Amino acid sequence: MKIELIERIEGEAYLKWRPDGRPFIHFESSRGIEGLLKGRPAWDALVIAPRVCGICGHAHLAAAVEALEEAIGITPTPKAQAIRQITRYGEMVQNHLKWFYLTILPHFERKEFLTIHPYILLTTSLIALFAGQWPHSSYMVPGGVTCDPSGLDLLRAKGYLTRLRRGFDEAQKALEWLLDRLVQEGIASLGKSFDRFIILSAKSKLLATKASRIDLGQIQLYEQPPSRALGVRYKGRHYETGPLARMMLRNHPHVRRLHRRYKDGLATRISARVLEIGWLLDRMEGLLDGMVLDQPSAVQAPFQFDGTGVGIVEAARGSLLHKVEVKQGRISGYQIITPTQWNLANGDEEEPGVAIEALSRGPKELSDLIFRSFDVCSVCTTH
Amino acid sequence: MKRLAWIQGATCNGNAHSFLNYPLLQELLEALELLYHPVLPSRLTLPQLWDLEELDILVVEGGLREGFQRAGFEVNHLIHRLYARANWVVCVGSCAVYGGLFGDRGVAFAGEEPTELKSDKVINIPGCPAHPEWIATTLWALVEGRPPLRDTFLRPKEFFAYTVHAGCTRNEYFEWKVDARGFGFKEGCLFYEQGCQGPYTHGSCNKILWNQESSKPRIGTPCFGCTEPDFPKENLFRTKTYMGIPASLPLGVSKRAYLTLTGVAKSFKIQRLLGRLFED
Numbered sequence: 306m307k308i309e310l311i312e313r314i315e316g317e318a319y320l321k322w323r324p325d326g327r328p329f330i331h332f333e334s335s336r337g338i339e340g341l342l343k344g345r346p347a348w349d350a351l352v353i354a355p356r357v358c359g360i361c362g363h364a365h366l367a368a369a370v371e372a373l374e375e376a377i378g379i380t381p382t383p384k385a386q387a388i389r390q391i392t393r394y395g396e397m398v399q400n401h402l403k404w405f406y407l408t409i410l411p412h413f414e415r416k417e418f419l420t421i422h423p424y425i426l427l428t429t430s431l432i433a434l435f436a437g438q439w440p441h442s443s444y445m446v447p448g449g450v451t452c453d454p455s456g457l458d459l460l461r462a463k464g465y466l467t468r469l470r471r472g473f474d475e476a477q478k479a480l481e482w483l484l485d486r487l488v489q490e491g492i493a494s495l496g497k498s499f500d501r502f503i504i505l506s507a508k509s510k511l512l513a514t515k516a517s518r519i520d521l522g523q524i525q526l527y528e529q530p531p532s533r534a535l536g537v538r539y540k541g542r543h544y545e546t547g548p549l550a551r552m553m554l555r556n557h558p559h560v561r562r563l564h565r566r567y568k569d570g571l572a573t574r575i576s577a578r579v580l581e582i583g584w585l586l587d588r589m590e591g592l593l594d595g596m597v598l599d600q601p602s603a604v605q606a607p608f609q610f611d612g613t614g615v616g617i618v619e620a621a622r623g624s625l626l627h628k629v630e631v632k633q634g635r636i637s638g639y640q641i642i643t644p645t646q647w648n649l650a651n652g653d654e655e656e657p658g659v660a661i662e663a664l665s666r667g668p669k670e671l672s673d674l675i676f677r678s679f680d681v682c683s684v685c686t687t688h
Numbered sequence: 689m690k691r692l693a694w695i696q697g698a699t700c701n702g703n704a705h706s707f708l709n710y711p712l713l714q715e716l717l718e719a720l721e722l723l724y725h726p727v728l729p730s731r732l733t734l735p736q737l738w739d740l741e742e743l744d745i746l747v748v749e750g751g752l753r754e755g756f757q758r759a760g761f762e763v764n765h766l767i768h769r770l771y772a773r774a775n776w777v778v779c780v781g782s783c784a785v786y787g788g789l790f791g792d793r794g795v796a797f798a799g800e801e802p803t804e805l806k807s808d809k810v811i812n813i814p815g816c817p818a819h820p821e822w823i824a825t826t827l828w829a830l831v832e833g834r835p836p837l838r839d840t841f842l843r844p845k846e847f848f849a850y851t852v853h854a855g856c857t858r859n860e861y862f863e864w865k866v867d868a869r870g871f872g873f874k875e876g877c878l879f880y881e882q883g884c885q886g887p888y889t890h891g892s893c894n895k896i897l898w899n900q901e902s903s904k905p906r907i908g909t910p911c912f913g914c915t916e917p918d919f920p921k922e923n924l925f926r927t928k929t930y931m932g933i934p935a936s937l938p939l940g941v942s943k944r945a946y947l948t949l950t951g952v953a954k955s956f957k958i959q960r961l962l963g964r965l966f967e968d
Contacts, residue, residue, distance in 0.1 A: 310759055312734055313727060315701050317759055333757035336698050336790050348925045352912055356789050359702030359817065385872075403708075407727060416729055419714045429709050429899040437907040438898035439709075440702045441817055444909045446871050446925065451908035453874040455966070602872030602908075608926060684701050 311676055313408070315360055316683025318649075320664070320672060327657070328664045328672070330649050335533040335687040342639040347373055347631045348608060350639070351443045354627065357641065357688045360403070362440050363396040363432070364620030365641075368627035370445040375614030376631050377447055377606055384600040385449030387592045391462070392432045393618065394585040394592075396439065398469065399428040400621035401548070401582050404680045405476060409575060412674050413486055415479065424472030431465040434458055449603025459593050466590055473582050480579045487572050494570035496675040498663040502550035503539060503647065505617045505624035510544060511553055513564075521615065524626075526642065529651045534686045536650030536658060537642055545569065545659045546623030546647045547680065549577040557584065574678045609634040620644055622680050643685035690744040690831050693723040693737055693770065697763050698790050699750025701726065703781040706817035709899060710824040719831050720745075734759040738766060745830055746774035747823075751783035751792025767795065768805075776830050777810045780823050785814040785841070786917040796842060800917045811835070812842040816914035821896045822847045841917070843890065851939055852886035852911045853879075855894035856903070862887070865953045866961045871908060871925075875965055878910045879934065883926045885913035887938035 307322040319331040342353055354369035355362035367389055374381065381389075402425055406418045429439040435452050436442035444451045487493040502511040509516045523540045538544075549569060552560040559580055563573040616627045623644030630638035650658035657665065663675050694704070704727045710716065722730040724737055726749075732740070738761060748767060756763045771777055779795045782788040786797050796806040811830075813822050826844055829836050836844035853862070861867070861877035868876030878884035886894070889911050893903045905911055912924050928935040937946050 310733075310735065312759070316696075316726070317734065333760075334698070336700075338790075341790065346923045349920065349922065352920055352924045353789065356700050356702065356816065359700045359705045362700070362702065403727075407729070411729055418729070419717075422708075422713060426709060426711055426899070430901045433897075433899035433901040435907065437902050437904040437909050438893075440705050442904070442909065443912070443924075444904070444907055449872050451871045453872055453908060455874075603870065605870045608923075684699070 309672070311673060311681075314677065314681040314683050315358070315685070316687065318681065318683055320676060322669075326665070327654070328661055329532075329651055330660065331532045332534040332683065332687050338688045339639045339641060342636050345636050346608065347376070347610070347629070347634055347636055348447070350629065350636060351446060354641075355441050355443065357643070358682060358685045359440050360400055361396060361620045361622065361682065361685065363393055363436070363442065364618050364625050365627070366443060366445050367393055367618045368616035368625050369629070370447060371616030371618065372614040372627045372629040373447045373616075373631075374606075375616065376612035376629055377610050377614075378612065379448050379604060379606050381449040382600045382602070382604060384597055385602055387596050388435050388450050388452065388454070388602075389445055391589050391592050392436045392442075394589050395428050395432040397621040398582050398585050399425050400680075401578050402428070402472065402476060405479070405579055408677050408680070410479060410483070412677070413483060421472060421475060424469055424475075427465050427469055427472070431462055431469075434462055446603060447606035449601065451603070453602050454598070456598060459596060459598070463590065463593055466586060466593070469586055473586060476579055476582060480576060484572055484576065492671060493572035494567040495666070495668070495671060496571040496574065496663050496678050497568050497666060498545060498659045499543070500569045501542070501544050502553055503544035503546050503624065504550050504554050504619070505546070505626060506619045507554055509554065510539065511550065516554065524642065526646075532651070534649075535646060536652065537646045538650060538652070538656070542656060543650055543652055543658045544647060546644050547578070548581040549574045550623065551619060552577040552581055552584070555584065571675065571678050578680060622682055622685070623647060641688055643682065643688065645679070645682045645686040648679045649681060649686065689719070689721040691721045691723055691742070692745040692747060692827070693732070693740065693743050694725045694747040694749065695737065695763075695766060695770065696726055696758065697748065697750035697767065697784065698753045698756050698792050699781070699783055702817035703749045703823070706820050707780070707823050708820075710820040711900065712824065716824055716827060720827070737770065740770065741773065743770065743774050745776045745778060745827065746770050747778045747780055748784045748795050749780050751787050751790055751794065753790070753792045771795070771805060775809060776835070778823075778826060778830070779810065779812045780818045782814040782816045782914055782919055785812040789816065789920055797917065806842070810842050811838065811844065813847070814841070814843060814915040815891065816919060819847075819893065819896060819898065822892075847892045847896075848890040848915065850890070850892045850895055852889045852891045852893045852903075852905070853938065854892070856886060856905045857894075858905060861961060863953065864956065864958050864961055865950055866958070868908070873908065875961075878905060878908070879927065881927055882910045883924055884910035885936070886911035888936050889913040889916055891915040
């Protein structure tokens with residue numbers, strides 16, 4: 306059995322090739338954060354859950370708070386929802402920039418992370434304006450957010466956004482260059498999988514263009530020994546989640562155009578993630594412009610309650626789900642399903658996982674790049 | 689040039705990413721030889737670290753856990769091996785310092801208890817995550833051959849002689865004992881009701897701001913005491929009180945001093961601090 310260690314994917318993973326040529330993705334360890342949450346006061350999830358992941362902890366915070374809100378039966382004010390969305394989008398922007406400059410471009414001998422670094426700093430400053438810090442803020446609480454921004458804070462945020470557009474321009478230029486390179490090398494449509502997507506926050510799945518509703522009860526987690534990570538499927542089948550899925554659902558013209566030519570191959574999957582930065586910056590600006598500051602930042606919520614709740618948000622790498630069960634203010638059950646668990650599920654011979662399918666189609670020399678095109682998060686997978 | 693390897697035990701990668709928030713990252717990287725970092729491009733692969741003969745600075749992120757595997761090694765073995773070969777061992781984040789959130793062991797401490805690895809070559813930078821300036825400035829100090837003065841937990845005094853309370857924009861409300869009315873207000877102190885641990889937590893979050901911008905207490909989130917060995921305590925958004933008095937008092941302040949001052953401060957009812965800042 307041939308074994309490759311893949312590093313710097315927020316941890317590591319092993320890619321093992323079976324004698325019959327099928328790959329298997331293996332994670333060595335897990336931390337057991339769900340067990341850690343059990344028995345704790347419910348609100349403590351807002352501090353513990355973000356520690357699933359150092360790069361998308363904000364998405365975990367958002368999923369945790371939404372799960373608690375459903376359990377309580379409380380809705381945050383529109384202002385709080387807008388602020389949460391802005392900082393979540395900011396987290397996605399820094400993620401996509403890091404992935405493109407640290408994971409993809411170096412594969413093509415472009416090692417220029419430090420040129421984009423100032424923009425990553427700006428993104429985290431923008432988040433910290435509302436969230437206090439990044440990584441590992443806990444500023445979303447049941448009922449809203451803890452911050453109380455002023456009109457000048459919003460202007461400051463807009464200034465950051467304006468500057469960030471230059472960072473996006475840089476990334477777009479690099480993307481154009483990369484697309485040419487992929488075409489020249491004849492690898493733009495490699496890395497294809499099932500062309501089948503799922504977006505839990507929109508409660509829809511897509512088969513290239515047809516969308517249909519999904520039923521959360523049909524999500525199945527399964528063990529895949531000896532790997533320590535659980536795989537996940539919907540009604541027995543595997544779906545790709547993440548920017549490509551979202552940009553297809555949004556009918557983003559550029560991504561749709563690439564998809565017509567290369568399907569869910571490398572060119573489309575990589576472009577979707579980079580181009581989503583522009584989409585996110587536009588939405589952030591709209592949210593800032595539309596914000597009504599005289600609404601309360603938070604509706605006051607109880608510490609003592611019983612209930613169950615599900616929180617679903619789009620994290621940088623795809624759909625993220627947290628499910629909580631609370632009895633007398635304490636957590637009696639907690640479950641987390643992360644995006645990489647969808648994309649990197651192994652499956653079996655009849656129903657292989659999404660990345661497994663892409664890797665099986667080969668070629669093997671490109672398996673590292675194909676693997677990384679999914680923006681794998683090892684720490685999330687092994688929570 | 690000083691040779692540095694950054695290795696990880698059981699971790700969320702939060703410190704690796706926090707480090708990336710250091711504004712002078714380029715200059716620091718030019719002053720070091722980066723042998724390994726979990727996110728940044730560097731010279732060696734993880735398996736190659738096993739045979740690394742000498743290095744100047746070993747950075748450890750994440751807790752030590754029996755049996756925890758990484759790249760085919762038991763991480764504890766790799767950490768012990770490189771610990772012996774390094775001149776300095778910088779533990780970043782509360783997991784590497786004390787064991788932290790996942791209930792593991794730190795390098796030089798397990799909670800408050802020293803381990804067999806506690807020695808003069810360890811520098812501890814706790815926090816969940818550690819602040820980028822704390823990490824980077826410590827590394828600069830070692831590059832310059834000027835190791836920082838440390839406290840009993842081997843934390844650089846430069847950053848940890850302060851409390852998180854120092855520099856908080858809500859200090860006036862603390863002085864006059866005006867509490868926040870709930871979450872989501874720029875007014876009021878979070879120490880009395882919302883669980884803020886700033887007055888008894890070592891750190892400089894309100895002196896050296898996060899992301900050049902802010903801090904948790906400044907935007908209305910309580911300090912959770914993430915730089916201390918007992919992080920995370922329970923009920924992080926509520927102040928534990930005995931007969932209305934916070935169970936944990938500001939560092940070094942006696943209950944008698946606290947009660948005397950509180951009584952006096954409260955009696956004045958400073959009108960300016962009782963209303964909303966931007967309302968007439």
